[in-house]
């Protein structure tokens with residue numbers, strides 16, 4: 309009989325590496341490390357070896373790129389999900405998926421606790437813990453970095469004392485998080501929101517200034533709200549995202565500079581690079597505009613906003629998200645066709661769209677020959693449509709009938 313087990317969300321970085329001996333020494337746990345590949349640049353074999361070398365009793369690695377794309381990103385794209393109108397939720401969407409993997413390993417290993425490396429100031433602690441406890445209310449969560457109060461320097465000393473290799477490759481001033489849907493950058497000079505992010509903060513995108521002087525047109529084929537081919541070549545969703553990130557990022561597309569409202573109340577300056585997400589959401593919106601009626605588009609926009617907020621807030625496994633997803637899903641059957649997007653010096657502009665389900669009818673829209681719209685019918689339509697406004701004005705133009713009655717007091 310060993311010690312009780314804790315399952316640790318393990319990235320291979322300094323924080324989560326020293327968390328392994330810390331959880332054993334300070335809390336009395338055997339540590340099971342879990343690393344989930346959601347498209348970040350990670351060598352899973354090396355991460356597993358490092359977890360074991362750092363003292364983990366077991367180290368799981370999972371390639372979840374396909375699962376991430378087909379379940380989480382597909383749902384977000386169909387909902388055109390943009391937090392505060394700009395952030396495609398790349399980091400936020402990965403957390404519930406990682407949380408679900410942690411829970412399934414915890415059950416397999418008979419662990420009583422789950423641990424993560426998030427600080428006490430961010431959104432990610434909220435997302436991990438809500439995901440874990442929604443799926444498995446019996447599990448308890450430990451957040452070592454919230455408790456240990458070590459500075460970066462003290463962490464390095466702790467690592468050396470425990471024979472944990474510290475990545476010598478120069479300390480970047482930035483804190484980053486990456487997956488298929490985007491790259492997030494924080495810290496350093498970015499903490500001054502008055503200052504333009506330096507070029508060095510960017511990793512996925514070419515500066516729009518330095519990008520090619522000739523545009524690239526990319527043609528995206530959609531089926532039921534999801535992209536299924538790029539320039540005519542059928543691709544699985546996760547692969548299409550990888551290719552589009554490279555192509556659009558090369559044109560400087562997808563840079564987002566956001567003054568963001570965190571769940572914990574802090575305002576923070578966040579820089580993102582989300583080339584594929586930006587292009588796909590814009591193309592998807594363009595196709596919806598072509599095939600969905602106005603009232604549905606308008607109502608869906610209110611749902612989208614709520615959906616983005618609850619994903620940001622860590623409520624992926626809450627019933628409202630499931631219900632909103634069901635609504636969004638019910639709107640997507642006809643969202644198929646082709647969209648052409650022009651990538652040029654930081655911009656991604658839809659230049660063409662077509663669909664067998666288009667509500668656009670040239671015979672109705674045209675100002676040239678072949679017009680089938682019965683223009684004479686508009687007169688009666690406008691008479692009825694304008695009736696309330698005309699009545700309002702007519703009534704309001706009259707002088708007031710009487711002054712308000714004066715109060716009458718009894719004896």
Ligand code: ARG
Nearest residue numbers: 399400431483484485492493
């Ligand atoms: N603020 C973003 C979010 O809440 C991303 C934070 C990711 N972490 C990082 N070290 N850049 O989704």
